Amino acid sequence: MAELEQYPFMPGPRGVPAETYAKRREEAPLGKVRLPSGDTAYLTTTYRDAAAVMSDPRFSRDLSRPGSPRMFAGFSLAEAPGSLTSMDPPDHTRLRRLLSGVFTPRQVNGWRPRLRALAAELLDALPDEFDLLHDFAFPLPVQIMCDVMGVPEIDAVPVRAWSDAMLSTSRLTEEEKVTAAMEFYAYIAELIAAHRDNPGNGLLATMIHARDGEVRLTEDELVRNTLGLFLAGHETTGSVLARSMLRLLDPRDGYARLVAAPELVPSTVEELLRLEQPGDSPLLRVATEDVELPSGTVRKGEGVIASFAGANLDPSVFPDPRVMDPRRDTGHLAFGRGAHYCLGANLARMELQEILGMLVERLPELALAVPADDVPWTEGAIIIRPERLPVRKTSGAGGLVDDL
Ligand code: HEM
Numbered sequence: 034m035a036e037l038e039q040y041p042f043m044p045g046p047r048g049v050p051a052e053t054y055a056k057r058r059e060e061a062p063l064g065k066v067r068l069p070s071g072d073t074a075y076l077t078t079t080y081r082d083a084a085a086v087m088s089d090p091r092f093s094r095d096l097s098r099p100g101s102p103r104m105f106a107g108f109s110l111a112e113a114p115g116s117l118t119s120m121d122p123p124d125h126t127r128l129r130r131l132l133s134g135v136f137t138p139r140q141v142n143g144w145r146p147r148l149r150a151l152a153a154e155l156l157d158a159l160p161d162e163f164d165l166l167h168d169f170a171f172p173l174p175v176q177i178m179c180d181v182m183g184v185p186e187i188d189a190v191p192v193r194a195w196s197d198a199m200l201s202t203s204r205l206t207e208e209e210k211v212t213a214a215m216e217f218y219a220y221i222a223e224l225i226a227a228h229r230d231n232p233g234n235g236l237l238a239t240m241i242h243a244r245d246g247e248v249r250l251t252e253d254e255l256v257r258n259t260l261g262l263f264l265a266g267h268e269t270t271g272s273v274l275a276r277s278m279l280r281l282l283d284p285r286d287g288y289a290r291l292v293a294a295p296e297l298v299p300s301t302v303e304e305l306l307r308l309e310q311p312g313d314s315p316l317l318r319v320a321t322e323d324v325e326l327p328s329g330t331v332r333k334g335e336g337v338i339a340s341f342a343g344a345n346l347d348p349s350v351f352p353d354p355r356v357m358d359p360r361r362d363t364g365h366l367a368f369g370r371g372a373h374y375c376l377g378a379n380l381a382r383m384e385l386q387e388i389l390g391m392l393v394e395r396l397p398e399l400a401l402a403v404p405a406d407d408v409p410w411t412e413g414a415i416i417i418r419p420e421r422l423p424v425r426k427t428s429g430a431g432g433l434v435d436d437l
Contacts, residue, residue, distance in 0.1 A: 074336030183235015
């Protein structure tokens with residue numbers, strides 16, 4: 034029998050999803066892969082299969098079921114029990130309902146002025162040359178998550194280091210990753226303890242009241258999900274933004290077009306979400322019974338990865354899929370679908386729109402400060418993004434619109 038391909042696949046230059054997605058889609062759209070744990074699972078490569086898996090409650094996220102395959106042999110935040118991503122209904126529904134109130138479009142729109150003010154303040158304070166990822170794209174969503182949670186501030190430096198370690202964007206041993214996770218957990222537990230007597234009126238207060246009230250959130254669930262929200266609330270948004278800015282600034286006509294026509298920002302953000310996701314789905318699901326998918330059957334007990342990279346580049350849904358075309362009107366799957374659809378999708382969209390809109394308005398001459406090929410990328414294939422993105426506020430190269 035042929036060797037199974039090892040998942041996740043190493044990306045191409047500038048983090049583009051590996052060619053193997055297209056090859057598999059043509060030859061055997063629902064084939065098996067070998068996971069980092071050594072277990073096997075099906076990998077979808079079409080839009081229809083990915084959407085079907087994510088929408089079907091017969092696929093469970095609870096990998097603690099006996100015999101379930103695992104993505105990683107050792108520690109994995111996404112597979113730890115007690116967090117929203119690894120729960121099934123009714124527990125998932127109970128927790129999701131509790132958290133979702135603050136992420137409605139109306140609530141999220143209410144934070145637009147705050148985000149604009151923060152972004153303007155940050156941009157003004159930055160020197161001509163700065164690292165767009167660490168000086169801007171991460172700090173903003175971190176501060177917004179603090180506001181959402183009702184926590185004045187967190188220690189951004191260790192929180193960033195723990196997040197990196199847990200998502201293994203750095204070359205750390207298993208032991209170092211577990212240590213980082215434990216330190217982050219202890220920090221969040223302390224943060225919660227400090228807010229218990231005076232929780233304010235943010236999401237953390239809602240969660241603390243739920244812990245102490247009728248919803249029966251356990252202490253461990255409270256800590257895990259607070260940690261998960263801080264992590265999910267900045268890492269993906271910052272990574273999408275860094276990848277997107279590299280695409281727009283090299284070649285620079287992508288950015289120049291937005292400077293000339295800022296009304297294209299929202300539709301461009303949708304294409305950037307489709308094309309610049311920092312990795313494929315690390316979230317494995319397991320079939321609780323035999324399920325027929327458009328491309329084949331997944332048997333009870335088998336694992337399946339609903340691949341965003343496969344779905345979002347499926348040419349039957351997105352003709353010429355690697356081309357960024359803000360006029361497309363088909364929905365991407367960057368935020369998933371079904372019960373686990375991204376809780377923060379409205380927030381992430383608003384942040385990306387406001388941040389990109391503010392950059393093109395205030396920094397029309399923004400340019401890379403190094404050649405694009407010198408931008409360092411994360412190692413491995415889990416979180417795929419620039420490690421740093423040095424940019425300059427002033428291009429020093431004349432008017433931007435002339436570049437069009
Ligand atoms: C561009 C930014 C983001 C992207 C691309 C993204 C993507 C995703 C995707 C694809 C899923 C579903 C995974 C699956 O079903 O397998 C998800 C779930 C989730 N996201 Fe996001 N996300 C982003 C930003 C955020 C933000 C800002 C938050 C902060 C609140 C957040 C919180 C969550 C949570 C809590 C879940 C789990 C939901 C559940 O299991 O019910 N995400 N995200």
